[in-house]
Amino acid sequence: MNSRHTPFDDLDRKIVTALMANARTSFAEIGAAVGLSSTAVKRRVDRLRDTGVITGFTATVKPSALGWRTEAYVEVYCEGAAPPRRLAEVVRNHPEITAAMTVTGGADALLHVRARDVEHFEEVLERIRVEPFIRKTISVMVLSHLLPESPEAGASQPVPE
Amino acid sequence: MNSRHTPFDDLDRKIVTALMANARTSFAEIGAAVGLSSTAVKRRVDRLRDTGVITGFTATVKPSALGWRTEAYVEVYCEGAAPPRRLAEVVRNHPEITAAMTVTGGADALLHVRARDVEHFEEVLERIRVEPFIRKTISVMVLSHLLPESPEAGASQPVPE
DNA sequence: TGTGAAAGTACTAAACG
DNA sequence: CGTTTAGTACTTTCACA
Numbered sequence: 001m002n003s004r005h006t007p008f009d010d011l012d013r014k015i016v017t018a019l020m021a022n023a024r025t026s027f028a029e030i031g032a033a034v035g036l037s038s039t040a041v042k043r044r045v046d047r048l049r050d051t052g053v054i055t056g057f058t059a060t061v062k063p064s065a066l067g068w069r070t071e072a073y074v075e076v077y078c079e080g081a082a083p084p085r086r087l088a089e090v091v092r093n094h095p096e097i098t099a100a101m102t103v104t105g106g107a108d109a110l111l112h113v114r115a116r117d118v119e120h121f122e123e124v125l126e127r128i129r130v131e132p133f134i135r136k137t138i139s140v141m142v143l144s145h146l147l148p149e150s151p152e153a154g155a156s157q158p159v160p161e
Numbered sequence: 162m163n164s165r166h167t168p169f170d171d172l173d174r175k176i177v178t179a180l181m182a183n184a185r186t187s188f189a190e191i192g193a194a195v196g197l198s199s200t201a202v203k204r205r206v207d208r209l210r211d212t213g214v215i216t217g218f219t220a221t222v223k224p225s226a227l228g229w230r231t232e233a234y235v236e237v238y239c240e241g242a243a244p245p246r247r248l249a250e251v252v253r254n255h256p257e258i259t260a261a262m263t264v265t266g267g268a269d270a271l272l273h274v275r276a277r278d279v280e281h282f283e284e285v286l287e288r289i290r291v292e293p294f295i296r297k298t299i300s301v302m303v304l305s306h307l308l309p310e311s312p313e314a315g316a317s318q319p320v321p322e
Numbered sequence: 323t324g325t326g327a328a329a330g331t332a333c334t335a336a337a338c339g
Numbered sequence: 340c341g342t343t344t345a346g347t348a349c350t351t352t353c354a355c356a
Contacts, residue, residue: 008226016227019220023184026332037342042334044340053226058219059180065169065214066177073234073264073271088307100307103234105299109307110234138266146249146261146270187349198325203350205323 006051011036015044016054023057063149068114070121071142075107078133082108090131096124107138167212172197176205177215184218224310229275231282232303236268239294243269251292257285268299 014034018025027038027045034041048054063071078087084102087109091100099112111128115121129137175195179186188199188206195202209215224232239248245263248270252261260273272289276282282300290298 016220016222020222021219023218023220028332038332039334039343040341051226052223054220054222056221057184058182058221059177059184059215060217060219061177061181061215062213065212084305084307091307097308099311102304102307104302104304107301110301110303140268140271141265142271143263143265144245146245146252146263147258150260189349199349200326200351201324 006047008053012044012048012053015041016048019045019054019057060150063114067116070115070117072113072115072121073140073142074111074113074125074128075138075140076109076111076128076134077106077136077138078108079135082133086133090128090133093131094124094127096120097128167208169214173205173209173214176202177209180206180215180218221311224275228277231276231278233274233276233282234301234303235272235274235286235289236299236301237270237272237289237295238267238297238299239269240296243294247294251289251294254292255285255288257281258289 011034015030018030018033027041030036031038031041036044045054063069076087082102087102088100091097091109091111096113096115097111098114101110102108103110113121113124115124125137125139128134172195176191179191179194188202191197192199192202197205206215224230237248243263248263249261252258252270252272257274257276258272259275262271263269264271274282274285276285286298286300289295
């Protein structure tokens with residue numbers, strides 16, 4: 001996971017693009033497309049993983065198929081100066097939070113939340129609101145997607161239905 | 162891509178979880194973990210792909226390593242009733258938009274935008290603002306992440322640095 | 323659905339330009 | 340960095356319970 005500035009050439013770009021399109025493409029097939037032997041491709045992929053450019057390979061799944069049918073963004077307003085370290089701890093306590101970041105604008109942080117349904121979402125919101133530092137939240141529910149959803153594998157684990 | 166309600170048991174859940182953790186795990190290894198032969202695992206994975214539960218396999222990449230160093234959410238306000246169909250067309254014209262959805266609240270839509278830097282982001286914003294229907298935008302820049310970033314492979318293609 | 327066997331591929335490491 | 344070679348492992352199809 002060495003994140004130093006290693007050179008990153010056109011071949012690497014093409015390899016990364018191929019693996020993003022299909023993480024199970026064989027090294028030989030990638031090699032044929034970029035003009036390299038399969039072992040050379042493997043060596044580059046190993047290096048891209050070591051340097052932290054490629055962080056993993058994941059199956060992309062339709063969240064609704066796993067039982068996550070409700071999605072929302074929650075703007076979080078904190079008491080006084082919000083220490084990002086403490087906020088990060090709070091965020092990790094709630095598995096339904098699939099992304100969280102500090103932001104510019106009126107709110108201190110923005111959370112992306114997935115829940116089974118609206119009832120579940122309300123329960124998550126209540127849990128978040130009683131955390132220390134949290135003064136106020138404003139929720140924006142997602143109605144429909146205008147682009148095909150990106151994987152977002154990290155936190156969307158299957159839920160029992 | 163048949164999205165019918167096919168039964169989805171514990172075995173399927175475990176297989177999906179294993180493939181989300183590592184899309185290159187062999188069928189034999191998954192089988193050993195869930196108590197199935199490799200051929201049985203393959204058959205289930207094939208079915209999960211056919212039914213649209215698993216939509217693909219992708220490499221997860223650190224966006225900053227590909228040259229995307231600026232990230233923002235853009236709330237979009239439209240003129241009159243915003244037709245989602247037309248909005249979807251607009252959104253597809255800008256490759257920097259990595260996610261887009263209609264939402265509740267004051268705004269009509271929320272866009273997730275990635276750019277190389279602030280200058281590039283400003284250029285994207287200007288392009289979006291001159292689209293028909295768009296009346297106003299409010300940008301929220303992402304400062305830092307409180308959770309490890311999820312893949313989001315879809316639109317983050319490598320950019321030349 | 324499950325299993326095992328067999329054929330074809332792919333992965334990986336080693337040796338070398 | 341690149342290549343080829345060679346052994347091992349994985350995938351895939353097929354026949355069958």
